[in-house]
Amino acid sequence: MKFCLIALLSLRTHESLLLALGLAIVLCVPTIAHCAEESLKIGVNSDYAMPLIKVKNTETSRELQSGILKELGSEIANELERKPQWMLLPKRRVAPALIAGDVDVICHLNEVWQPAIRNDVWWSQELYRSNNVIVTLKDTKTPRSIKDLHGKRVGTVLNFIYTNLDDDFKKGLIQREDGPSNESNVQKLLHHRLNYVVMSNIEFQYYKKSYPNLVDVDFGLDSIMTKCALSKKSKISLSALNRAIENIKKSGTLERIFKSYY
Numbered sequence: 001m002k003f004c005l006i007a008l009l010s011l012r013t014h015e016s017l018l019l020a021l022g023l024a025i026v027l028c029v030p031t032i033a034h035c036a037e038e039s040l041k042i043g044v045n046s047d048y049a050m051p052l053i054k055v056k057n058t059e060t061s062r063e064l065q066s067g068i069l070k071e072l073g074s075e076i077a078n079e080l081e082r083k084p085q086w087m088l089l090p091k092r093r094v095a096p097a098l099i100a101g102d103v104d105v106i107c108h109l110n111e112v113w114q115p116a117i118r119n120d121v122w123w124s125q126e127l128y129r130s131n132n133v134i135v136t137l138k139d140t141k142t143p144r145s146i147k148d149l150h151g152k153r154v155g156t157v158l159n160f161i162y163t164n165l166d167d168d169f170k171k172g173l174i175q176r177e178d179g180p181s182n183e184s185n186v187q188k189l190l191h192h193r194l195n196y197v198v199m200s201n202i203e204f205q206y207y208k209k210s211y212p213n214l215v216d217v218d219f220g221l222d223s224i225m226t227k228c229a230l231s232k233k234s235k236i237s238l239s240a241l242n243r244a245i246e247n248i249k250k251s252g253t254l255e256r257i258f259k260s261y262y
Helices: 068-079 091-100 166-170 182-190 201-210 238-250 253-259
Strands: 002-008 024-030 039-045 054-057 062-066 083-089 105-109 121-123 129-137 153-157 175-179 196-200 214-225 227-231
Touching: 039 068, 039 091, 062 068, 062 083, 068 083, 068 105, 068 238, 068 253, 083 091, 091 105, 091 227, 129 182, 129 201, 153 182, 175 182, 182 196, 182 201, 196 201, 201 214, 227 238, 238 253
Parallel strands: 039 083, 039 105, 153 175, 153 196
Antiparallel strands: 002 024, 054 062, 105 227, 121 227, 129 196, 129 214
């Protein structure tokens, strides 16, 4: 579409003001409509590992490649008709990023895990259950209670909180051995450098597929229903986010995502 602007030139003398049509200059100015797709800024805790996230490291950057949280985030963005924009965050940056509005949403969270910002963000409806299990090898004696872990080397992840075991860790009843991830802990377990490993039921189902010699014992440790935390500075409403999650659950998409990793 073109808009034409006609400029009229006038001549002015010292004696009088005369109007004359000297020249008509036609300037044609094209206009272009730009439609930029809005994005959904999705934060991801970079301390997680598979099956939640898989990160590709290069010399200059880190890129989220795959994982349950990437697929879940993509589905939420699709429901909200937005383009997903990923932001990898270390655990210590999760809360500040939500409060500042640097990200719109971060999933696989709960008020219990982030008590400091319980009232500073909006919490979505429940996503799925996560609880910790004790993992060992088939040829290792299966613990019948937490007391059976006393004096044993138990693999944990650095900076992670284990509510139901922390007292025993602090008292030295259980030897806590931190690793960078549960992938490294599983390798230590397979090489008999650990007696047991604490990990989520989600992680166990994933590793069990690759290492069938693993077995788990479920004492109901740290059971929680995960949610998404929505920044109060986001343009996305909580009701819209909840509708997106509800659609993903009802359609069977969430179940399909999990099954693809088990």
